[in-house]
Amino acid sequence: xxxxxxxxxxxxxxxxxxxxxxxxxxxxxxxxxxxxxxxxxxxxxxxxxxxxxxxxxxxxxxxxxxxxxxxxxxxxxxxxxxxxxxxxxxxxxxxxxxxxxxxxxxxxxxxxxxxxxxxxxxxxxxxxxxxxxxxxxxxxxxxxxxxxxxxxxxxxxxxxxxxxxxxxx
Amino acid sequence: xxxxxxxxxxxxxxxxxxxxxxxxxxxxxxxxxxxxxxxxxxxxxxxxxxxxxxxxxxxxxxxxxxxxxxxxxxxxxxxxxxxxxxxxxxxxxxxxxxxxxxxx
Numbered sequence: 542x543x544x545x546x547x548x549x550x551x552x553x554x555x556x557x558x559x560x561x562x563x564x565x566x567x568x569x570x571x572x573x574x575x576x577x578x579x580x581x582x583x584x585x586x587x588x589x590x591x592x593x594x595x596x597x598x599x600x601x602x603x604x605x606x607x608x609x610x611x612x613x614x615x616x617x618x619x620x621x622x623x624x625x626x627x628x629x630x631x632x633x634x635x636x637x638x639x640x641x642x643x644x645x646x647x648x649x650x651x652x653x654x655x656x657x658x659x660x661x662x663x664x665x666x667x668x669x670x671x672x673x674x675x676x677x678x679x680x681x682x683x684x685x686x687x688x689x690x691x692x693x694x695x696x697x698x699x700x701x702x703x704x705x706x707x708x709x710x
Numbered sequence: 711x712x713x714x715x716x717x718x719x720x721x722x723x724x725x726x727x728x729x730x731x732x733x734x735x736x737x738x739x740x741x742x743x744x745x746x747x748x749x750x751x752x753x754x755x756x757x758x759x760x761x762x763x764x765x766x767x768x769x770x771x772x773x774x775x776x777x778x779x780x781x782x783x784x785x786x787x788x789x790x791x792x793x794x795x796x797x798x799x800x801x802x803x804x805x806x807x808x809x810x811x812x813x814x
Contacts (some may be wrong), residue, residue, distance in 0.1 A: 542767040567731030618791040622798040632736045642732035646725040653721040664713040667764030680770035699785030707792035
Protein backbone atom coordinates (compact mmCIF):
# COMPACT_ATOMS: atom_id res chain seq x y z
CA UNK A 542 0.00 0.00 0.00
CA UNK A 543 2.80 2.36 0.97
CA UNK A 544 4.72 1.56 -2.24
CA UNK A 545 1.66 2.46 -4.31
CA UNK A 546 1.33 5.74 -2.44
CA UNK A 547 5.00 6.58 -3.02
CA UNK A 548 4.67 5.77 -6.72
CA UNK A 549 1.56 7.98 -6.94
CA UNK A 550 3.42 10.85 -5.30
CA UNK A 551 6.41 10.54 -7.62
CA UNK A 552 4.11 10.45 -10.66
CA UNK A 553 2.23 13.47 -9.34
CA UNK A 554 5.35 15.59 -8.93
CA UNK A 555 6.79 14.63 -12.34
CA UNK A 556 3.51 15.42 -14.12
CA UNK A 557 3.03 18.61 -12.11
CA UNK A 558 6.51 19.82 -13.11
CA UNK A 559 5.70 19.12 -16.77
CA UNK A 560 2.39 20.98 -16.47
CA UNK A 561 3.96 24.05 -14.87
CA UNK A 562 6.84 24.10 -17.37
CA UNK A 563 4.43 23.79 -20.30
CA UNK A 564 2.13 26.49 -18.92
CA UNK A 565 5.04 28.91 -18.47
CA UNK A 566 6.09 28.23 -22.04
CA UNK A 567 2.51 28.88 -23.25
CA UNK A 568 2.51 32.38 -21.75
CA UNK A 569 6.11 33.31 -22.65
CA UNK A 570 6.98 31.69 -25.99
CA UNK A 571 7.39 34.00 -28.99
CA UNK A 572 5.61 31.91 -31.63
CA UNK A 573 1.83 31.49 -31.53
CA UNK A 574 1.98 28.02 -33.07
CA UNK A 575 4.49 26.86 -30.46
CA UNK A 576 2.27 28.25 -27.70
CA UNK A 577 -0.63 26.12 -28.97
CA UNK A 578 1.65 23.05 -29.08
CA UNK A 579 2.93 23.67 -25.54
CA UNK A 580 -0.71 23.78 -24.45
CA UNK A 581 -0.97 20.16 -25.66
CA UNK A 582 1.61 19.20 -23.01
CA UNK A 583 -0.35 21.01 -20.30
CA UNK A 584 -3.69 19.43 -21.28
CA UNK A 585 -2.17 15.93 -21.51
CA UNK A 586 -0.62 16.43 -18.08
CA UNK A 587 -3.96 17.49 -16.64
CA UNK A 588 -5.53 14.34 -18.12
CA UNK A 589 -2.80 12.29 -16.41
CA UNK A 590 -3.61 13.98 -13.09
CA UNK A 591 -7.25 12.99 -13.56
CA UNK A 592 -6.11 9.37 -13.96
CA UNK A 593 -4.12 9.71 -10.72
CA UNK A 594 -7.32 10.94 -9.08
CA UNK A 595 -9.06 7.78 -10.41
CA UNK A 596 -11.45 9.88 -12.52
CA UNK A 597 -11.21 7.88 -15.72
CA UNK A 598 -14.19 9.30 -17.62
CA UNK A 599 -13.12 12.92 -17.16
CA UNK A 600 -9.60 11.97 -18.29
CA UNK A 601 -10.96 10.41 -21.48
CA UNK A 602 -13.24 13.40 -22.06
CA UNK A 603 -10.29 15.73 -21.55
CA UNK A 604 -8.24 13.89 -24.18
CA UNK A 605 -11.15 13.74 -26.65
CA UNK A 606 -12.48 17.27 -26.26
CA UNK A 607 -9.36 19.29 -25.43
CA UNK A 608 -6.57 17.44 -27.21
CA UNK A 609 -8.78 16.30 -30.06
CA UNK A 610 -11.06 19.22 -30.78
CA UNK A 611 -10.03 22.44 -29.03
CA UNK A 612 -6.35 22.23 -29.98
CA UNK A 613 -7.29 21.68 -33.64
CA UNK A 614 -9.61 24.70 -33.40
CA UNK A 615 -6.74 26.77 -31.97
CA UNK A 616 -4.36 25.63 -34.70
CA UNK A 617 -6.92 26.71 -37.31
CA UNK A 618 -7.27 30.04 -35.51
CA UNK A 619 -3.49 30.53 -35.53
CA UNK A 620 -3.20 29.64 -39.20
CA UNK A 621 -6.11 31.84 -40.30
CA UNK A 622 -4.87 34.91 -38.40
CA UNK A 623 -1.30 35.38 -39.53
CA UNK A 624 0.97 37.05 -37.00
CA UNK A 625 4.70 37.26 -37.56
CA UNK A 626 6.53 34.76 -35.37
CA UNK A 627 9.25 35.93 -33.03
CA UNK A 628 8.23 39.58 -32.88
CA UNK A 629 7.69 40.60 -29.30
CA UNK A 630 5.62 43.72 -30.04
CA UNK A 631 3.01 41.69 -31.93
CA UNK A 632 2.40 39.26 -29.08
CA UNK A 633 3.05 40.92 -25.73
CA UNK A 634 2.08 44.11 -24.01
CA UNK A 635 4.67 46.65 -22.92
CA UNK A 636 7.34 45.74 -20.41
CA UNK A 637 5.72 47.66 -17.53
CA UNK A 638 2.44 45.87 -18.18
CA UNK A 639 4.21 42.49 -18.14
CA UNK A 640 5.94 43.33 -14.87
CA UNK A 641 2.56 44.36 -13.45
CA UNK A 642 1.07 41.07 -14.67
CA UNK A 643 3.89 39.15 -13.00
CA UNK A 644 3.35 41.01 -9.72
CA UNK A 645 -0.39 40.30 -9.86
CA UNK A 646 0.23 36.61 -10.63
CA UNK A 647 2.75 36.13 -7.83
CA UNK A 648 0.59 38.02 -5.31
CA UNK A 649 -2.46 35.93 -6.27
CA UNK A 650 -0.40 32.74 -5.98
CA UNK A 651 0.94 33.74 -2.55
CA UNK A 652 -2.58 34.53 -1.33
CA UNK A 653 -4.07 31.27 -2.64
CA UNK A 654 -1.18 29.12 -1.40
CA UNK A 655 -1.40 30.71 2.04
CA UNK A 656 -5.15 30.17 2.30
CA UNK A 657 -4.90 26.58 1.00
CA UNK A 658 -2.07 25.83 3.41
CA UNK A 659 -4.05 27.38 6.22
CA UNK A 660 -7.32 25.66 5.34
CA UNK A 661 -6.73 22.12 4.08
CA UNK A 662 -3.19 21.36 5.17
CA UNK A 663 -3.33 17.74 6.30
CA UNK A 664 -6.39 16.54 4.43
CA UNK A 665 -5.54 13.17 2.92
CA UNK A 666 -7.57 11.39 0.29
CA UNK A 667 -9.35 8.51 1.89
CA UNK A 668 -9.70 5.30 -0.05
CA UNK A 669 -9.22 6.62 -3.60
CA UNK A 670 -11.41 4.11 -5.41
CA UNK A 671 -12.02 4.17 -9.14
CA UNK A 672 -14.99 6.39 -9.94
CA UNK A 673 -16.74 4.34 -12.56
CA UNK A 674 -18.19 5.75 -15.75
CA UNK A 675 -21.55 4.10 -14.99
CA UNK A 676 -21.73 6.03 -11.71
CA UNK A 677 -20.97 9.27 -13.54
CA UNK A 678 -23.72 8.61 -16.06
CA UNK A 679 -26.15 7.68 -13.28
CA UNK A 680 -25.43 11.02 -11.67
CA UNK A 681 -25.73 13.01 -14.90
CA UNK A 682 -29.00 11.40 -15.96
CA UNK A 683 -30.71 11.62 -12.57
CA UNK A 684 -29.52 14.48 -10.36
CA UNK A 685 -28.12 16.70 -13.12
CA UNK A 686 -30.60 15.96 -15.91
CA UNK A 687 -31.88 19.53 -16.28
CA UNK A 688 -28.41 21.18 -16.38
CA UNK A 689 -27.36 18.54 -18.90
CA UNK A 690 -30.26 19.42 -21.22
CA UNK A 691 -29.56 23.14 -20.81
CA UNK A 692 -25.94 22.45 -21.70
CA UNK A 693 -26.94 20.73 -24.93
CA UNK A 694 -29.01 23.80 -25.89
CA UNK A 695 -26.00 26.00 -25.02
CA UNK A 696 -23.74 23.93 -27.29
CA UNK A 697 -26.23 24.19 -30.14
CA UNK A 698 -26.51 27.96 -29.63
CA UNK A 699 -22.71 28.30 -29.59
CA UNK A 700 -22.41 26.23 -32.76
CA UNK A 701 -24.96 28.33 -34.65
CA UNK A 702 -23.50 31.53 -33.19
CA UNK A 703 -19.96 30.64 -34.30
CA UNK A 704 -21.16 29.90 -37.84
CA UNK A 705 -23.18 33.13 -38.03
CA UNK A 706 -20.34 35.27 -36.67
CA UNK A 707 -17.55 33.82 -38.83
CA UNK A 708 -19.54 33.57 -42.07
CA UNK A 709 -18.43 35.83 -44.90
CA UNK A 710 -21.43 37.74 -46.23
CA UNK B 711 -1.51 11.81 -1.51
CA UNK B 712 -2.76 15.00 0.03
CA UNK B 713 -5.67 17.03 -1.29
CA UNK B 714 -3.46 20.11 -1.03
CA UNK B 715 -1.02 18.89 -3.69
CA UNK B 716 -3.69 19.12 -6.35
CA UNK B 717 -5.15 22.37 -5.07
CA UNK B 718 -1.77 24.12 -5.06
CA UNK B 719 -0.94 22.78 -8.54
CA UNK B 720 -4.27 24.21 -9.71
CA UNK B 721 -3.45 27.55 -8.01
CA UNK B 722 -0.09 27.72 -9.84
CA UNK B 723 -1.75 26.92 -13.18
CA UNK B 724 -4.44 29.54 -12.50
CA UNK B 725 -1.89 32.26 -11.74
CA UNK B 726 0.14 31.46 -14.87
CA UNK B 727 -3.11 31.80 -16.83
CA UNK B 728 -3.90 35.15 -15.22
CA UNK B 729 -0.39 36.36 -16.08
CA UNK B 730 -0.93 35.29 -19.69
CA UNK B 731 -4.28 37.05 -19.98
CA UNK B 732 -2.77 40.33 -18.76
CA UNK B 733 0.66 40.16 -20.45
CA UNK B 734 -0.34 38.99 -23.93
CA UNK B 735 -2.03 41.15 -26.53
CA UNK B 736 -2.52 38.64 -29.33
CA UNK B 737 -6.17 37.52 -29.01
CA UNK B 738 -5.45 33.83 -29.73
CA UNK B 739 -2.81 33.78 -26.99
CA UNK B 740 -5.28 35.34 -24.55
CA UNK B 741 -7.74 32.54 -25.37
CA UNK B 742 -4.98 29.97 -24.75
CA UNK B 743 -4.34 31.51 -21.32
CA UNK B 744 -8.07 31.31 -20.56
CA UNK B 745 -7.87 27.58 -21.30
CA UNK B 746 -5.12 27.31 -18.67
CA UNK B 747 -7.43 28.97 -16.12
CA UNK B 748 -10.34 26.66 -16.98
CA UNK B 749 -8.10 23.60 -16.60
CA UNK B 750 -6.94 24.81 -13.20
CA UNK B 751 -10.57 25.01 -12.07
CA UNK B 752 -11.22 21.52 -13.43
CA UNK B 753 -8.32 20.06 -11.44
CA UNK B 754 -9.88 21.58 -8.32
CA UNK B 755 -13.31 20.13 -9.13
CA UNK B 756 -12.00 16.62 -9.81
CA UNK B 757 -9.75 16.67 -6.73
CA UNK B 758 -12.61 17.67 -4.44
CA UNK B 759 -14.85 15.17 -6.23
CA UNK B 760 -12.38 12.35 -5.56
CA UNK B 761 -12.05 13.44 -1.93
CA UNK B 762 -15.82 13.46 -1.54
CA UNK B 763 -16.22 10.17 -3.40
CA UNK B 764 -13.97 8.45 -0.85
CA UNK B 765 -16.51 9.18 1.90
CA UNK B 766 -19.73 8.95 -0.10
CA UNK B 767 -19.36 6.60 -3.04
CA UNK B 768 -22.67 7.55 -4.65
CA UNK B 769 -21.62 11.18 -5.00
CA UNK B 770 -20.22 12.16 -8.40
CA UNK B 771 -20.85 15.91 -8.32
CA UNK B 772 -17.22 16.95 -8.79
CA UNK B 773 -16.72 14.95 -11.97
CA UNK B 774 -20.08 15.97 -13.42
CA UNK B 775 -19.23 19.63 -12.88
CA UNK B 776 -15.82 19.11 -14.49
CA UNK B 777 -17.55 17.64 -17.54
CA UNK B 778 -19.90 20.62 -17.68
CA UNK B 779 -16.93 22.98 -17.53
CA UNK B 780 -15.25 21.09 -20.39
CA UNK B 781 -18.41 21.43 -22.52
CA UNK B 782 -18.81 25.15 -21.75
CA UNK B 783 -15.11 25.68 -22.54
CA UNK B 784 -15.59 24.05 -25.93
CA UNK B 785 -18.53 26.39 -26.67
CA UNK B 786 -16.51 29.39 -25.46
CA UNK B 787 -13.54 28.57 -27.69
CA UNK B 788 -15.79 28.12 -30.74
CA UNK B 789 -17.49 31.49 -30.35
CA UNK B 790 -14.27 33.21 -29.22
CA UNK B 791 -12.25 32.08 -32.22
CA UNK B 792 -15.11 33.07 -34.55
CA UNK B 793 -14.97 36.58 -33.05
CA UNK B 794 -11.17 36.66 -33.44
CA UNK B 795 -11.49 35.67 -37.11
CA UNK B 796 -14.06 38.41 -37.65
CA UNK B 797 -11.81 41.02 -36.02
CA UNK B 798 -8.86 39.84 -38.11
CA UNK B 799 -10.90 40.03 -41.30
CA UNK B 800 -12.01 43.59 -40.59
CA UNK B 801 -8.74 45.03 -39.25
CA UNK B 802 -5.93 42.70 -40.47
CA UNK B 803 -4.71 42.51 -36.85
CA UNK B 804 -5.79 40.71 -33.67
CA UNK B 805 -4.16 43.09 -31.24
CA UNK B 806 -6.80 43.34 -28.51
CA UNK B 807 -5.56 46.82 -27.53
CA UNK B 808 -6.78 48.11 -30.90
CA UNK B 809 -10.31 46.87 -30.36
CA UNK B 810 -11.52 49.76 -28.22
CA UNK B 811 -14.35 51.30 -30.22
CA UNK B 812 -16.70 50.96 -27.25
CA UNK B 813 -14.36 53.02 -25.07
CA UNK B 814 -15.92 56.42 -24.30
